Amino acid sequence: MQEYLNLLSQVLSSGTEKDDRTGTGTRSVFGAQMRFRLYNGFPLLTTKKIHWKSVVHELLWFIKGDTNIAYLKENGVSIWDEWADENGDLGPIYGEQWRSWPAYPLDPMGRLSIDQLGDAIHTLRTNPDSRRIIINAWNVGSLHEMALAPCHCLFQFNSRPIAHYHRVSLGAGLGVVMPTGASPDEEANILDEAGIPRRMLDLQLYQRSADLFLGVPFNIASYSLLLLMVAQVTGHTPGEFVWTGGDVHLYLNHFEQAREQIERLPLFLPDLRLNPKVREIDDFKFEDITLIGYDPHPAIKAPVAV
Numbered sequence: 001m002q003e004y005l006n007l008l009s010q011v012l013s014s015g016t017e018k019d020d021r022t023g024t025g026t027r028s029v030f031g032a033q034m035r036f037r038l039y040n041g042f043p044l045l046t047t048k049k050i051h052w053k054s055v056v057h058e059l060l061w062f063i064k065g066d067t068n069i070a071y072l073k074e075n076g077v078s079i080w081d082e083w084a085d086e087n088g089d090l091g092p093i094y095g096e097q098w099r100s101w102p103a104y105p106l107d108p109m110g111r112l113s114i115d116q117l118g119d120a121i122h123t124l125r126t127n128p129d130s131r132r133i134i135i136n137a138w139n140v141g142s143l144h145e146m147a148l149a150p151c152h153c154l155f156q157f158n159s160r161p162i163a164h165y166h167r168v169s170l171g172a173g174l175g176v177v178m179p180t181g182a183s184p185d186e187e188a189n190i191l192d193e194a195g196i197p198r199r200m201l202d203l204q205l206y207q208r209s210a211d212l213f214l215g216v217p218f219n220i221a222s223y224s225l226l227l228l229m230v231a232q233v234t235g236h237t238p239g240e241f242v243w244t245g246g247d248v249h250l251y252l253n254h255f256e257q258a259r260e261q262i263e264r265l266p267l268f269l270p271d272l273r274l275n276p277k278v279r280e281i282d283d284f285k286f287e288d289i290t291l292i293g294y295d296p297h298p299a300i301k302a303p304v305a306v
């Protein structure tokens with residue numbers, strides 16, 4: 001996670017000060033990228049403690065297509081409270097766009113809405129070389145109904161073959177058959193005769209606006225977890241998560257916290273285990289996701305800009 005600390009330093013030392021919607025003020029750079037190889041450990045920040053339960057429940061909530069904070073509250077997650085209306089609604093944010101993007105007037109297949117995540121998984125199983133495996137939350141016609149315009153607004157999956165010798169070592173090392181929800185025909189495309197994945201899965205996110213101290217550590221963990229989950233249900237080995245940021249900023253009232261963090265030494269990354277029995281993205285439950293060996297530096301408090 002040294003890359004994250006480098007980006008914190010870069011924004012502090014060479015960012016431009018600018019005003020923002022919240023009235024807090026930021027120092028910001030435009031355009032940045034970080035890459036995380038998921039086979040080197042799960043990229044959950046170790047230089048401050050991240051509230052992991054919030055990351056997992058928020059992602060499961062997106063996957064459910066839910067946009068009301070009731071589920072989050074039942075599970076002790078408060079990160080969306082400030083933006084919800086009196087009924088707990090946030091408007092058609094991430095969950096709704098991922099799972100039921102409205103298809104008007106009528107889609108050629110007769111659908112009223114499009115399950116982008118379901119379609120992405122189907123394409124990864126049936127046509128993994130596709131360069132069109134994109135999930136977009138930036139629904140221009142619906143932005144005005146959303147409590148907050150999507151920050152992590154578009155992501156793309158990339159599936160690539162694994163070199164033969166690499167596959168052999170994976171097979172020797174793991175000796176497992178990747179579970180997938182695919183049909184036997186589809187499975188033959190995905191797994192070799194020994195049941196070893198033929199391919200590796202990458203995910204790149206475009207985040208148009210990035211609260212580097214509070215939001216980004218959550219966003220990295222959340223999309224890395226999503227990549228592992230989709231890899232499992234499509235029979236891929238997890239590859240790289242690529243984070244790309246637009247306006248990457250530190251709020252003026254996060255400088256002290258950022259400096260404190262930069263002085264800390266990164267520790268060993270934790271491991272993440274998914275219950276291998278889960279074969280469909282909708283079947284993951286909180287208990288199926290286990291973080292192992294997370295032993296970070298203490299949390300650092302910071303006010304959230306609303």
Ligand SMILES: Nc1nc(=O)c2c([nH]1)NC[C@@H]1CN(c3ccc(C(=O)N[C@@H](CCC(=O)O)C(=O)O)cc3)CN21
Nearest residue numbers: 051054078079080211214215216218300301304305306
């Ligand atoms: N300014 C801003 N930054 C964000 O990161 C952000 C928004 N607004 N609005 C919508 C969502 C909500 N997200 C949030 C909101 C709050 C925290 C936060 O306060 N985190 C604390 C405590 C987390 C907890 O206890 O669950 C932290 O120390 O990480 C993190 C992400 C990410 N998003």
Ligand SMILES: O=c1ccn([C@H]2C[C@H](O)[C@@H](COP(=O)(O)O)O2)c(=O)[nH]1
Nearest residue numbers: 021149151152209210211215216219
């Ligand atoms: O997942 C998220 C959600 C939000 N943010 C941050 C980025 C900005 O600081 C604010 C959004 O304000 P805008 O004026 O709409 O850009 O929330 C994040 O980093 N990650």
